[in-house]
Amino acid sequence: MRRKPSQERSRQVVEALIEATAQTIAQRGLAQTTTNHIAARAGVSVGSVYQYFGNKEELVGALLDKLVNDLGQAVDRGLPLLLDADLRTIVRGLLQAGFAFVGGNEKLYLELARNWDQLSTQRFLRTLERHLQEVFRLYALRHYREMHIENLPVAVFVVTNSMVFTILQYLSLPQAPCTRETLMDELTEMAAGYLQRRAAP
Amino acid sequence: MRRKPSQERSRQVVEALIEATAQTIAQRGLAQTTTNHIAARAGVSVGSVYQYFGNKEELVGALLDKLVNDLGQAVDRGLPLLLDADLRTIVRGLLQAGFAFVGGNEKLYLELARNWDQLSTQRFLRTLERHLQEVFRLYALRHYREMHIENLPVAVFVVTNSMVFTILQYLSLPQAPCTRETLMDELTEMAAGYLQRRAAP
DNA sequence: GTAGAACGTGAGCAAGTATTCATAATAAGC
DNA sequence: GCTTATTATGAATACTTGCTCACGTTCTAC
Structure with a gap:
């Protein structure tokens, strides 16, 4: 500035x-x-x-700063409600929250996603990863019998990117191959199944 | 032209x-x-x-045509070798093939991926989806006891996008959070687990 | 060999856009 | 009210870039 x-x-x-x-x-x-x-x-x-x-870049950067901040707050607001639920419910809730977050400004987020290379879009994903890592860390503590992930950061990396980009891709398709509900069901199935896989010995 | x-x-x-x-x-x-x-x-x-x-766009379009064609051929070549294996091996093989395909021109594919909106990049994904759908359709036929997916196109859509974008994201990170092998292991775990989930009643 | 077609050239045009700066308007301090 | 600092203006500047076209070169057919 x-x-x-x-x-x-x-x-x-x-x-x-x-x-x-x-x-x-x-x-x-x-x-x-x-x-x-x-x-x-x-x-x-x-x-x-x-x-x-x-310059123009700084201006767009300022916009991204604001959005990243919004994202963090949105996750934090939804977090306490979820921790008591089981893994599948948590994932479904996160997806629902994600759609709700993007919902208002679908066009904007899609356009920003399309230009993810322009530096700072990455901050978005990292912020999200950081928050989700915290969510699953807490969950793993409470349910250490059902879930014991060796490498949480990597697991969160995989799940986060998979979810985000599949949803963005879904949103940018000219005609959807399935309903939004179906997509969320499938993503939940995949993510929850993956995160829950390794029971403690 | x-x-x-x-x-x-x-x-x-x-x-x-x-x-x-x-x-x-x-x-x-x-x-x-x-x-x-x-x-x-x-x-x-x-x-x-x-x-x-x-115009410039037609030129880039011609390049994409060529790459899409290469991709189709690459998948077709690897396909027969995989069908006898189990699901996990197939997914791992596909990931390996994917990395190999991108390997030579990592910079180019990353740059094209960054600009996925510029029309035809989508053709890439659809081609890939079409081929993968065929792979899993054949697998499901052979192993109808272990795998019975109700909505194959949607499942393939989810898996394909998740894999492709997570890998691209991994490749564009300034410093990798894990080895390439680890990433492939995790992705295999997630995808194979998801695809295998619903046993026939 | 030569006419005509296909091909290649690159300076220059047209259009768009980020950025500056001299000038004017507005607010704050006294 | 007057002075100074802050803020706003927008025509002009500087630069980039896709694209054209009049002209030169190479190939092919007869």
């Missing part, structure tokens, strides 16, 4: 710019999102963008 | 252009790949690109 906004006015501009970035990406796609579009939608001029962001 | 090459000379130019496209994408990334770069690397001038391809 090139200049730190000190007045209320400018803080609102920064907020409007980030929001406008989200909307423009959702509507036109990342590639077709220009600084002029963003400024116009935010109701300010291009110059204002460069008052607060060194 | 704007003009059909009739002389040997021009056929070589077309081939060189496609090859140069692959190399340039692998080296500089799709976004930084310009028609001028491709032409230079192919040892011809930009104009020649437009003798045979209407």
Whole structure:
């Protein structure tokens, strides 16, 4: 951030710019999102963008920061409700929460996912992995008889990526091969089966 | 293809252009790949690109056609060897084959995967799904006692996407969280467990 | 050998877009 | 009210890049 906004006015501009970035990406796609579009939608001029962001990338980065933060909060909110349930219920609940999270801004998240290489999209996955690792670590402690995973980080890595990308792929298909419920059932089956596999000896 | 090459000379130019496209994408990334770069690397001038391809997209499309074709052949070659084995061995073999296939051009495939939205990358996945569906259909026929999946297309969809994207994600990590062998073991565990789950009543 | 077709060339055009900067408007401090 | 700091403006700049086209070269058929 090139200049730190000190007045209320400018803080609102920064907020409007980030929001406008989200909307423009959702509507036109990342590639077709220009600084002029963003400024116009935010109701300010291009110059204002460069008052607060060194370049376009920083602006998108700020948007991602906000989304990563939202994600973390969403997971944390849903977490305590799940820990008493069994593994299958937990996984199903996480999937449901995931769909709900993406639900509002499907277009935006799809577009961001399509451009996952543009650096920071990775932070999204890592944040998610970190939170899920915590969930399953706690579960494993409570149910050490049923679940004993040797390498939790790797297991979480596999499950997280499998879930996220399969769902994204499902969402971006022109016509779905099955209902959303069926997809969640199958993913739950796969993930829960995998995580539960190794009973302690 | 704007003009059909009739002389040997021009056929070589077309081939060189496609090859140069692959190399340039692998080296500089799709976004930084310009028609001028491709032409230079192919040892011809930009104009020649437009003798045979209407635009840059068609050129990349031709490259993808070639790769999809390669993929189909690779799967078909490996297929007969696997059908006698058990499910776990088959999945492990497919993963091994997958890594081998990508192995030579890791950079290229990663870069193409990063830009999966640019149309035709989807064809890649569908081709793979189609082939895998055939593999598991045949396996299910032979081992109808052990495996009876109600909705094979959906199961294959889930497994294929999970495997492909987890591997791609693994490959694009700056530092791997586990060895390639471990990853394959875990993926095998998850996929085979999932596919084998429902025994016939 | 030569005419005509196929092919190759690369400077330059057209279009788009990130970024700057001189200038103007607004708010804060006194 | 006046001064200074902060914020906003948007035309102009600088740069990239896909693509064209008038011209030169190579091949083929007769």
